Amino acid sequence: MRFTLKKDKSGVVVVGVEGQLIVGNRQELKQKVLDALEEGSRKFVIDFAKTGYIDSSGLGVLVSLSKKIREQSGELRLAGLNADLQTLFELTKLDTLFAITRTAEEALAAF
């Protein structure tokens, strides 16, 4: 389980979530994104292509980050959800809260 942060050439921060995003590691993700926000980044993609599962604490931290990024006039996009994760977002109606694309490349292209 780990998080990777990369900045593309147009300044969008792409965060990869490998393994799971759950109660035990959500603060680490939150801090990494908030640090990048503090340093001036405003466009973010969180890529779940290598993510097995997300619990409600993980969903909660995404909601919190989305609000904080919007407050700074930034934008957060989610990408790479597998079928089970996509269903989870639909069940919780969080698919209405986030811009979700199939791949990180599509998310980058949409900025």
Add this chain to the structure above:
Amino acid sequence: MTLQLQVTRNAMQLDVPSDLGMVGDAVELVATHVPPGTLSPRRISFNLRTALAEALGNAIRYGTGEDPARRVTVRVELGGDFVRIHVVDDGHGFDSRSVPDPTQPDNLEREYGRGLFVIRHLVDDVAFNEKGNGISLTLRAG
């Protein structure tokens, strides 16, 4: 800190310290010891792991207050066509009926309050003990 899973032919038991950082390891330990063929690999990979992470996280955060001296017990019944997971803490319990619907518009942007809702959608049956400090999650084959 090392987790010790006790395994018999029809059951498993695991004591987890009240530390949220242990949830991921505890979930992996249980999930990787469910006998092949009981549930589909996809249900083990997603439904079981997510539901157990939810139940453990709730028990550690709300039941035992993240006090590392306290423990949460995970007991797993392994049936031929089902897996039933009991997660019990030594806290005061809570009333599951008091949790608001997280999908209501006013609740959608809340950071917390989705755990039970998610569990109910991932497993076939959810039950609570009388005190409210124990939850049982049943996943059936198929």
